[in-house]
Amino acid sequence: MAGDTVAGALGFAEEIRGRAADIEACRRMPKDLAARMAGAGLFRALVPTRYGGGQVHPREFFDAVMTTAEADGSVGWCHMIAASTGLLAATLADDPARAMFAADPNAIVTGVTAANGRAQMVPGGVRVSGRWSFGSASQVSQWICGGSVLVENGEPRRTAQGGKEVILPFFEARDVEIHDSWHTSGLCGTGSNDIEVRDAFVPEGRWVALGAPPRLDAALYRFPFFGLLALGVSAVSLGIARNAIGAFVELAGGKRPSGSRRTLAQRGSTQHDLARAEALVASGRALTLEAIDRAWQQAERLDRLDTEVKGQLRLAATNNAWSAAEAVDLLYHAAGGTSIYRSNVLQRCFRDAHVATQHIMVARPTYEVVGRVMLGMEPKTPL
Secondary structure, eight states, rough: TTTOOOHHHHHHHHHHHHHHHHHHHHHHHOHHHHHHHHHHGGGTTTTTGGGGOOOOOOHHHHHHHHHHHHOHHHHHHHHHHHHHHEEEEEEGGGHHHHIIIITTTOOOOEEEEEEEEEEEEEETEEEEEEEEETTTTTGGGGEEEEEEEEEEETTEBBOOSBOEEEEEEEEEEEEEEEEEEOOOOOOOGGGGGEEEEEEEEETTSSSSEEOOSSOOOOOOGGGHHHHHHHHHHHHHHHHHHHHHHHHHHHHHTTTTOTTTTSSSGHHHHHHHHHHHHHHHHHHHHHHHHHHHHHHHHHHSSSSSSHHHHHHHHHHHHHHEEEEEHHHHHHHHHHHHGGGTTTTSHHHHHHHHHHHHTTTTGOOOOOHHHHHHHHHHOOOOOOO
């Protein structure tokens, strides 16, 4: 599949664009679309080849997500969540990884890393109870994970550093209850409802310890999980902004603002805002690819990425999210009253772009963390 991921995403773009309004109205990804995208391998681009995945270069993952997000931000988001969760196949024990990924090539695996669950150790595995917000694409998933504090003899187990040990147990979809909680301003079609399990049994080996090193040795799996997740989130943001640029260009050529003899496209301010939006998106992608290539070169030579390189990945991702929102804002306001109507793509891009900025992986405090690294200080939080 390597080399074909972006082409595969492009193959769905026209259909996704045509169904975007319905996807938003239904507040979830359609099962038929998800199944066909899974069949095309889009959701397992980062899964090891030994389990039927693509194990693609991070550049390819980034551009494929950006492509589906340009067609529709919500579908791009679901694509990103499922593909990035596939990274965990390199850390899972071999038998569970084969059962989840290789046994059914079309299985979709998603989840939430926040440690809102409690995993009680029992003979043969753990029993987990918990409720998690932001369960994107859960309705179309066959396997769903949820971050959980590992408990032994009634007390949380501790890591070598003294913190609580957090694992990501994987549940069969039938064990997960989905609560209808996703009523939001943007990215409405992601179906990111609350998910819950009650006393769900997960057998030994069907979980990974959060932060554990991958079991498989390859350049891709030397990238930090959260670093690639952040890049995926930001790829969605840039895709949304590219959608806004295309919609604005189409609008500007035909709209004649009230009281004006010129079309919107003939206004100097329009030309300025459009060029500025394009620069924000294009420069963000260029910075990202530079950071990815630098990290890849290091990953091919060393066992792990250094802090500076990881910081540059996080900086590029955070910059993308906020630059994309700024680009969409410019075009939303330049379009005038037309952009507020539900029938106009710009209003959806405006809402989607601002919801994406709220993800913790691209939140503004990341700038502070990267700045500390640049100043030779230890980051307060891991990169």
